[in-house]
Amino acid sequence: MKKGNMLIAQSGGPSMVINQSLVGAVLAARENKAVGKIYGALHGIQGILDEKFIDLKKESRSTLEAVANTPASALGSVRRKPTPEDCQAIFKVLKKLEIRYFFYIGGNDSAETVHIINEAAQKAAYGIRCFHIPKTIDNDLRENDHTPGYGSAARFVACAIKGDDLDNRALGGVKIDIIMGRNAGFLTAAAALARNEEDDGPHLIYLPERPFTIEGFVKDVQAAMKKYGRCVIAVSEGIADKDGTPILAKYTKEVDSHGNVQLSGTGALGDLLAGIVKEKAGIKRVRADTFGYLQRSFPGIASSSDAMEARLVGVAAVQAAVCDDILSGSIAIKRKATKRYAVDFEVVPLRNVAKETRHVPDEFINKAGNNVTQAFIDYARPLVGALPKCERFAQLKK
């Protein structure tokens, strides 16, 4: 085993457990003789380009453990896709620092970044081992049963909907909640975990995997109001029409360097849908909330299995990188075919994970396209864990 230095960085949207992966990798590397120095680049590849690093061998064990339990990206993050010129500049820095192990924690855009750097490194015959460590609250990485960060964000969503459903039960009317998920509806689907009784909300769930029509939406809301006397609705921020045009697309302008439209950090979609329900369904009390960045950053409520798995993918990445026969890859979470929930970690090729999005499979969505199935609940429950117990009076149960 040839000894070399290591560089690790975080990229894309933060999560509640991305620091678990960082700390898992750092602690595994600190214990491994193949790893020399451990550089933490600040704000992803931007920190490599700007040569802004911290020394991750210097931080105390107790600081590392406290950081692991802290939401968001402790090294800072970035949304930047490297150009060919960036790659050249990055190699220059990596060579200077004698980096042999490069780890990048993030989603599919980040996996693409690792893939680009790895391809360029091979072309330049620069001996570096490039690994992607998965992270995304969207749960949309291919090759993975689920991704670190999803379980905790899903837990936030399920708790929020549970409370919001109780609030709606008390005051009535229609409540629309907009949930993150640009292309994949996994996080929105997690709203269903809030239900205990048959008449609990969310009563309607709309994912980007099914075309959204205003007419169908209004009809659904009217039917739910008739049945339940109130209606709680979980809507993905990424809902789109049959041509794939996001419902909100015309209301926003900002686009990031990966070509993505800004959907989060605005209440526009919720207000748009609330206006439609008021006008077209003739319902007076209609409210909309957009859960926004709290879904990925709220402290103290992470799913414990998610936190543990996030830690372990970091460890697995270092273990794979120091193996003589694995030169690059992405760590993927595979669910075991056991009755009791359990997972394995595997190394998969970077190109299998890069860029492309995994969608909510058909068997998780109901026929009408306005709810999820029991198969989804069975899939998601162990990732999220038990929710706080909520109860109503026995005389008010249906």
Add this chain to the structure above:
Amino acid sequence: MKKGNMLIAQSGGPSMVINQSLVGAVLAARENKAVGKIYGALHGIQGILDEKFIDLKKESRSTLEAVANTPASALGSVRRKPTPEDCQAIFKVLKKLEIRYFFYIGGNDSAETVHIINEAAQKAAYGIRCFHIPKTIDNDLRENDHTPGYGSAARFVACAIKGDDLDNRALGGVKIDIIMGRNAGFLTAAAALARNEEDDGPHLIYLPERPFTIEGFVKDVQAAMKKYGRCVIAVSEGIADKDGTPILAKYTKEVDSHGNVQLSGTGALGDLLAGIVKEKAGIKRVRADTFGYLQRSFPGIASSSDAMEARLVGVAAVQAAVCDDILSGSIAIKRKATKRYAVDFEVVPLRNVAKETRHVPDEFINKAGNNVTQAFIDYARPLVGALPKCERFAQLKK
């Protein structure tokens, strides 16, 4: 002590601990020989008018305890101010049910309702004891050091801002968070509890107690960006100009029966301010979230002192009502002048609490009107309790 039946109901916006007050009152009444039947009216005075009740002696102790720990109003709520005709109809029902003890849990609008019913009852020489049990996340009841519901909502806000500040630290730019509080800024002020280090957000806090100007706001944001390289801002939904006109007022139409404009359940104010920062301060990455109904309904994170005090105001109301010398009133929380945080409960006249709003006192707001003082932190900290620990790398501390 003359024996009589009891009626209890919940009104106004729910909170995380309003069911603690309900259960506190019910358990105290169940143990008291002066109380016969215990009616729970559904959806406040609406349930009295519609004669929709449940029997609160029938519910098991374990159900009551589970309900106490459940957010939102378990009996349902209403926003309705009784007309003189309503009062006549209410008396008719109360007489029929031989109600001697009437308890109404809610905020200042609810206290006003109790006051109106009590005045009308006295006029009609109908012997009933009317008590208001305080509840409001806004913390704006006069006579009270603080109100049940505030500590838990403030805890949600402080946690949310803490996570959001970490998120903003990772990705940069300006983040605007809109926080509930129509006329009083106590809940928005609680954002300050998120800070540990000097450069932690929120960097700016705007309350309805100080006139808001676009020019001052833009200047403040530019100064914060210069100082911190990023900016997290907590804004009350109720911010208004120097004439008292809410900044959002012209963007919304809905008004409830107490004459209040709808400020929550829409992302319009956040989007408005984000647009201004982008345009006038020339900052590219600007995001806005509106915390919305999650602030009052999120399960599993209630402040433990808030939950306990909410329970005890319910108990105190029943204890006061069965006394021969107290015929009506509102329970108020008074803070003891001890070094260690402690409170007393007192009965105060209904008219002292009804309708009027308590505002954030001057000594809690900084001179520039864009932050809170240490005096506010000292006031609010014991109500909210310790927050989840968040940490950053030692090398990244300023």
